[in-house]
Amino acid sequence: MIKESLLNPADVAYRETVLAGDYWMKVVKAGQTIRIVDSEGNQAADTLFYSAANPAERYSAVDTIREQGNVYLTTGSVLMTNEGHPMLEIVADTCGRHDTLGGACATESNQVRYDLGKKHMHACRDSWLLAVTENPEFGMSKRDITHNINFFMNVPITADGGLSFADGISAPGKYVEMKALMDVIVLISNCPQLNNPCNAYNPTPVDVLVWN
Numbered sequence: 001m002i003k004e005s006l007l008n009p010a011d012v013a014y015r016e017t018v019l020a021g022d023y024w025m026k027v028v029k030a031g032q033t034i035r036i037v038d039s040e041g042n043q044a045a046d047t048l049f050y051s052a053a054n055p056a057e058r059y060s061a062v063d064t065i066r067e068q069g070n071v072y073l074t075t076g077s078v079l080m081t082n083e084g085h086p087m088l089e090i091v092a093d094t095c096g097r098h099d100t101l102g103g104a105c106a107t108e109s110n111q112v113r114y115d116l117g118k119k120h121m122h123a124c125r126d127s128w129l130l131a132v133t134e135n136p137e138f139g140m141s142k143r144d145i146t147h148n149i150n151f152f153m154n155v156p157i158t159a160d161g162g163l164s165f166a167d168g169i170s171a172p173g174k175y176v177e178m179k180a181l182m183d184v185i186v187l188i189s190n191c192p193q194l195n196n197p198c199n200a201y202n203p204t205p206v207d208v209l210v211w212n
Contacts, residue, residue, distance in 0.1 A: 003075040005092035005177050007033060007211050014210040018045075020203030023131040024188040025138075026210075027052050028180045033091065033211045035177040036188070038152045040204035042168030044191040045151040046104045046124040049079060049087055052183035055140050057081045061100045061147040071157060073098040073149060079178070087184060092177035095170045099155040102163055104128075104148050104189065124148075127189035138185060150191075151176050 009015075013032075018024045020043065028034050036045050049059035063080035065071055073079075075093045078086045104124035125145060132140040152170040155163050190206050 001074040001096045002094060003092050004094060005035065005175070007035070007092075007177070009209060011211060012209045013212045014208075016208050017205050018188060018190045018208060019205050020190050021127065022190055023127040024186070024190070024208055025131045025135050026186055028184050028186050028210060030180050030182050030184075031212075033177055033179045034088075034186060035092075035175050035207075035209040035211075036151055037173065037175040037207040037209070038095065038170045039172065039207050041172040041174070042152065042170050043204045043206055044153040045206050046189045046191050047149050047151055048128065048145070048147075048187040049149075050138075050140070050144070050185040050187070051081065051085075051087070052185050055138060055144060055185060057083050057085070058144070059087060059147055059149070061149075064100060071101060073100055078181075079149075086181045088178040088180050090176060091179050092175070095152055095174040095176060097154070097169065098176060099150040099153045100147070101157075102150050102153060102155040104150070104191075124189035124191050128187060131187055131189075 016024065051057040058081060059079055060082040063082060063084055067080050068077055073090060074097055075090050077090045079088045081087050128145050129142060132144060154167065154169045157163065191203060
């Protein structure tokens with residue numbers, strides 16, 4: 001599960017720091033490798049993936065779980081689309097496990113999970129909706145917000161098949177690295193959640209690196 005990358009950060013073609021609460025939306029070309037770095041530890045990077053050729057084809061948690069026979073993602077996991085095509089492969093991972101079932105925070109879930117007064121608080125779905133609005137060249141809208149991966153988030157499956165949101169297992173500098181198997185639109189919401197103890201109630205930046 002744990003595998004260090006052989007890539008040198010000095011050789012990157014692109015690098016950007018994404019602050020907590022911000023989004024990152026770019027195309028990663030087939031053959032390129034993208035690394036998401038948990039810069040300060042236990043920060044969830046809620047991420048959506050779409051085919052750049054046809055955004056109606058996108059990451060599918062159902063197809064990915066079925067094909068790999070595992071609900072957790074780590075080195076060797078191949079992310080599958082809703083049309084059954086391989087999209088990206090996790091080629092290095094120093095965290096060891098990532099969630100693909102817990103979904104993303106929304107104003108509605110803030111209200112249900114935490115308090116009626118939390119509904120106004122910023123959430124990942126807000127970041128994604130802002131991203132598709134500010135990037136009309138991708139031709140996407142609210143209807144395109146579907147399955148996501150919560151990189152660095154720890155959501156164990158309970159004995160009775162439920163989900164539990166547990167303390168993080170990541171740490172400063174941990175990363176996950178994926179090789180694109182097709183041209184992919186990557187949309188990251190660097191989670192702004194202030195109500196979850198997993199990140200010590202302190203959202204922090206993530207770094208995104210891309211190698212050719």
